[in-house]
Amino acid sequence: MVRSLKNPKKAKRKNKSSKKGDGSSSSSSSIPSVPAKVWQPGVDALEEGEELQCDPSAYNSLHAFHIGWPCLSFDIVRDSLGLVRTEFPHTIYCVTGTQAHNAPNSIGIFKISNISGKRRELVPKKTSDDTDMDSESSDSDDDDAENDGPKAPVFQVRKVFHEGCVNRIRAMPQKPHICASWGDTGHVQIWDVGSHLNAMAESETNISKDATTIINQPPLVKFTGHKDEGYAIDWSPLVPGRLVSGDCKNCIHLWEPASESMWNVDSKPFVGHAASVEDLQWSPTEPFVFASGSVDKTIAIWDTRIGKSPATSIKAHETDVNVISWNRLASCMLASGSDDGAFSIRDLRMLKEGDSVVAHFQYHKHPITSIEWSPHEASTLAVSSADNQLTIWDLSLERDEEEEAEFKAKTQEEVHAPTDLPPQLLFVHQGQKDLKELHWHTQIPGMLISTAADGFNILMPSNIESNLPAANGAA
Numbered sequence: 001m002v003r004s005l006k007n008p009k010k011a012k013r014k015n016k017s018s019k020k021g022d023g024s025s026s027s028s029s030s031i032p033s034v035p036a037k038v039w040q041p042g043v044d045a046l047e048e049g050e051e052l053q054c055d056p057s058a059y060n061s062l063h064a065f066h067i068g069w070p071c072l073s074f075d076i077v078r079d080s081l082g083l084v085r086t087e088f089p090h091t092i093y094c095v096t097g098t099q100a101h102n103a104p105n106s107i108g109i110f111k112i113s114n115i116s117g118k119r120r121e122l123v124p125k126k127t128s129d130d131t132d133m134d135s136e137s138s139d140s141d142d143d144d145a146e147n148d149g150p151k152a153p154v155f156q157v158r159k160v161f162h163e164g165c166v167n168r169i170r171a172m173p174q175k176p177h178i179c180a181s182w183g184d185t186g187h188v189q190i191w192d193v194g195s196h197l198n199a200m201a202e203s204e205t206n207i208s209k210d211a212t213t214i215i216n217q218p219p220l221v222k223f224t225g226h227k228d229e230g231y232a233i234d235w236s237p238l239v240p241g242r243l244v245s246g247d248c249k250n251c252i253h254l255w256e257p258a259s260e261s262m263w264n265v266d267s268k269p270f271v272g273h274a275a276s277v278e279d280l281q282w283s284p285t286e287p288f289v290f291a292s293g294s295v296d297k298t299i300a301i302w303d304t305r306i307g308k309s310p311a312t313s314i315k316a317h318e319t320d321v322n323v324i325s326w327n328r329l330a331s332c333m334l335a336s337g338s339d340d341g342a343f344s345i346r347d348l349r350m351l352k353e354g355d356s357v358v359a360h361f362q363y364h365k366h367p368i369t370s371i372e373w374s375p376h377e378a379s380t381l382a383v384s385s386a387d388n389q390l391t392i393w394d395l396s397l398e399r400d401e402e403e404e405a406e407f408k409a410k411t412q413e414e415v416h417a418p419t420d421l422p423p424q425l426l427f428v429h430q431g432q433k434d435l436k437e438l439h440w441h442t443q444i445p446g447m448l449i450s451t452a453a454d455g456f457n458i459l460m461p462s463n464i465e466s467n468l469p470a471a472n473g474a475a
Contacts, residue, residue: 002367061117066455069098097166106159174240189219246277272310293321329378337368392427
């Protein structure tokens with residue numbers, strides 16, 4: 001298991017970058033003076049005087065920010081700005097929780113508006129003998145001239161006092177102003193942050209991230225029945241208010257809503273793991289079924305109607321199961337990431353046959369810290385690791401030599417991609433230190449947000465395209 005932040009000090013941005021992406025500000029226009037080459041993280045070493053540079057053409061949008069203290073967990077809040085939004089600028093709402101030591105902790109509710117970016121061609125169009133980077137720089141200059149320069153995103157934040165560090169936080173899908181937090185005090189609490197979201201929705205004033213007053217607001221519910229702290233928590237996507245929370249003492253408790261502001265928590269826990277419950281995920285199609293991943297290397301499937309023991313349990317990895325994700329678009333698929341850097345995809349229809357693994361990857365060499373299926377593409381998922389990489393994968397892809405040759409011809413240059421990279425690997429994002437959690441934005445196709453010891457990144461890779469029907473509309 002890998003959870004705590006190594007250096008819980010006030011976050012400071014560092015100018016680091018990668019072969020495909022970097023966590024520094026998207027407004028950077030730094031261009032290397034030597035030809036670009038593919039750099040393999042964990043394989044290639046930097047020579048003296050060499051420096052990694054972000055290639056801005058790899059992104060439709062890239063922004064970095066922090067709220068003062070590092071945050072181990074966050075969640076994207078559903079909003080009323082449109083179900084499918086494809087046009088810039090974008091606006092997002094999130095909730096997070098701090099990992100501050102020797103200082104008050106808080107739940108942060110933030111809004112970021114005027115998130116800029118642009119659509120780029122997957123294969124750049126050449127109009128002269130200039131390099132792709134020169135063309136990209138020229139295009140950016142033209143855009144900046146037309147728009148009188150790029151405008152910075154507008155940041156608003158409100159902070160609510162939280163007792164102890166926030167291990168994990170989740171917003172209810174059906175009522176996004178309600179969120180649940182797991183604290184290192186061993187308490188699970190439910191909060192109503194609706195007044196803060198409403199205040200920010202009515203304002204466009206940029207608020208300082210560091211000088212904001214921490215508001216004292218009591219939680220709606222404070223559950224003290226867990227015997228230890230925990231990290232596993234999940235709201236049901238089917239039943240509003242239904243919640244499960246799991247702790248480091250192997251216990252899982254079921255929460256059922258009693259009213260708009262009250263919950264009944266079953267005092268008798270679900271028990272079946274031999275070690276800490278690290279993650280929980282409700283089924284996207286069965287209201288009484290959820291999955292759990294544990295330090296005991298197993299994944300268990302539970303049915304709340306048939307008792308307090310697992311319906312089935314399988315050995316999933318050779319080391320701790322850190323995170324799991326249930327595919328909302330293909331409900332038979334469950335992804336899991338482990339402490340040895342491996343992640344697997346299982347077809348739950350094949351559990352009774354024994355081997356349910358349909359894909360297994362060992363690209364990452366350090367613990368997997370977060371994994372999540374795309375809400376818009378059933379075959380796509382994102383993974384973050386303690387190796388400071390965020391990777392995006394498309395399981396439907398296979399290597400196609402003819403297609404690669406055609407791409408090289410179109411770009412009129414040699415593409416020296418490492419031959420040992422899995423063909424399913426779409427994108428590698430770097431530049432953040434000690435990556436902890438990532439989420440796809442369910443209302444903005446292609447947008448990812450990630451948190452790390454040195455702050456947050458908002459990124460939209462230029463090669464992540466969602467084929468969404470126009471009938472869905474856009475805001």
